Amino acid sequence: MERLNNIVFFACSEGGHFAQMMALSPMFAKYHSVLVTDNYRANKEMKALKDIEEIAIVGGTADSRKKNVGKKHNDSRWTYWRGYLKLFGQCRRVLKKYRPKVIVSTGSNIAVPLFWLGKFMGCKLAFIETRAHVYNKSLTGKLVGGISDVVIVQWPEMLNVYKKAEYYGVLV
Amino acid sequence: MIFVPLGTQAMDFTRCLKMLDDMILHYDIKEDVIVQMGNSNYQSGNFKIIPFLPEEEFTKCIGEASVVISHAGSGALFGAIKRHKKLIAVARLKEYHEMVDDHQTELVKKLSEGGYIIDGTHSLVEAWAKLDGFEPRENDFECEITPRLVQLIEGWMNYDNQ
Numbered sequence: 001m002e003r004l005n006n007i008v009f010f011a012c013s014e015g016g017h018f019a020q021m022m023a024l025s026p027m028f029a030k031y032h033s034v035l036v037t038d039n040y041r042a043n044k045e046m047k048a049l050k051d052i053e054e055i056a057i058v059g060g061t062a063d064s065r066k067k068n069v070g071k072k073h074n075d076s077r078w079t080y081w082r083g084y085l086k087l088f089g090q091c092r093r094v095l096k097k098y099r100p101k102v103i104v105s106t107g108s109n110i111a112v113p114l115f116w117l118g119k120f121m122g123c124k125l126a127f128i129e130t131r132a133h134v135y136n137k138s139l140t141g142k143l144v145g146g147i148s149d150v151v152i153v154q155w156p157e158m159l160n161v162y163k164k165a166e167y168y169g170v171l172v
Numbered sequence: 173m174i175f176v177p178l179g180t181q182a183m184d185f186t187r188c189l190k191m192l193d194d195m196i197l198h199y200d201i202k203e204d205v206i207v208q209m210g211n212s213n214y215q216s217g218n219f220k221i222i223p224f225l226p227e228e229e230f231t232k233c234i235g236e237a238s239v240v241i242s243h244a245g246s247g248a249l250f251g252a253i254k255r256h257k258k259l260i261a262v263a264r265l266k267e268y269h270e271m272v273d274d275h276q277t278e279l280v281k282k283l284s285e286g287g288y289i290i291d292g293t294h295s296l297v298e299a300w301a302k303l304d305g306f307e308p309r310e311n312d313f314e315c316e317i318t319p320r321l322v323q324l325i326e327g328w329m330n331y332d333n334q
Contacts, residue, residue: 006329015180016246027318031325102325124328126321132246134278150324152317155282169315172250 004122007032007100010052013108014039016132020106022048023171034098036091038110058090058110088113095121106130106171107140115144128152129162131170137161175237176207179245180224185270188262188296189214192241195296206233239303241292244276253288253311260292260299 012021029051091113105111127148205219244263252259264270284291287309292299
C-alpha cells in the first residue's frame with residue numbers, strides 16, 4: 001500500500017455540521033489540515049478557518065439540493081443519486097490528491113464516500129455524531145459508524161447506541 | 173423585536189408561519205416580528221419576511237431579539253443558549269413534509285426538559301403562555317472532545333511513522 005501523508009482531513013457538510021466543525025478550529029493549527037466541505041462560503045477569511053492549510057470544496061449533493069430550492073415536495077431521487085455519484089467522484093479525487101492519514105468528520109453525507117474510500121486507503125477514521133441526535137443514530141452514523149476507528153457521541157444517551165462510542169460533552 | 177429564523181432547508185415550513193400568525197393575533201402582539209423564512213411560500217401583514225440573511229445580520233437579529241422563535245436546527249438552538257436568549261423551538265416534522273425524519277424533536281425534547289428552551293412544536297399559542305416567568309438555564313455545557321481528538325491523532329500519526 002502506498003504511504004499516507006501526515007495530513008488530517010476535517011470533513012463536514014454545510015449547516016449545523018459545519019458549525020460543529022468550526023468548534024474544533026483550535027485543532028487546525030496543529031496539523032497540515034485540509035477542510036473538505038460542500039459549503040461554498042467556506043474561505044480562509046473566516047476567523048475559524050485561518051489555520052486551515054487548504055480548503056477542498058466538493059459540490060455533489062449540495063448542488064442538486066440548490067437546484068431543488070423553492071420547488072415544493074421535491075423528491076427527485078434521480079437528481080439526488082446523480083448528486084451523490086458526483087460527490088463520490090469528487091471525494092475520490094481529493095483523497096488521491098492528499099492521501100491523508102486521518103479523517104475527522106462531523107457529518108453528514110460528505111462523510112460517507114470519504115470514510116468508505118478512506119478505509120480502503122488505510123486512513124484512520126474519527127466520526128463525531130451530530131449533537132442533533134440525542135437518542136438514535138443519524139443516517140450517516142448508520143453508514144459509517146461501523147467502519148470508524150472511534151465514534152464520538154455528544155449525548156450520554158448515545159453511548160449505548162454505538163459499539164465504539166465515547167462521550168466527552170457537546171460542541172457548543 | 174421577536175426574531176423568527178426558520179433555517180435554509182429546501183423544505184416548506186408553512187405550518188410554523190400559520191402558528192406564528194395565530195399567536196400574534198391571539199395575544200395581540202405589538203412588537204416587531206422579523207421572519208427569516210427560507211424556502212416557504214407565505215405572506216402575512218403581521219410580520220416582516222426576509223428569505224435569507226447574511227451571517228452578520230443574522231447574528232445582529234439574534235442579539236437584538238427579546239424572544240427567538242426558531243426551527244429546531246442545532247445551530248439555532250445552541251446559538252440562542254450561548255447568548256442566553258429566551259427561545260421557543262418548533263421542530264420540523266416528517267408527517268407535514270418539513271424534514272426527511274423527526275430527528276429535530278430529539279434535541280427539542282432534550283433541551284426543553286433541561287430548561288434551556290421552550291417546546292413550541294405543536295402550538296405557539298401554548299408555548300407563548302409559558303414565556304411568563306421563564307428564565308432560560310445558563311449555558312453549562314462542557315466539551316472535552318478536542319483534547320481527546322488531539323490525543324487520538326497523535327497516536328495514529330506516531331504509530332504510522334515507526
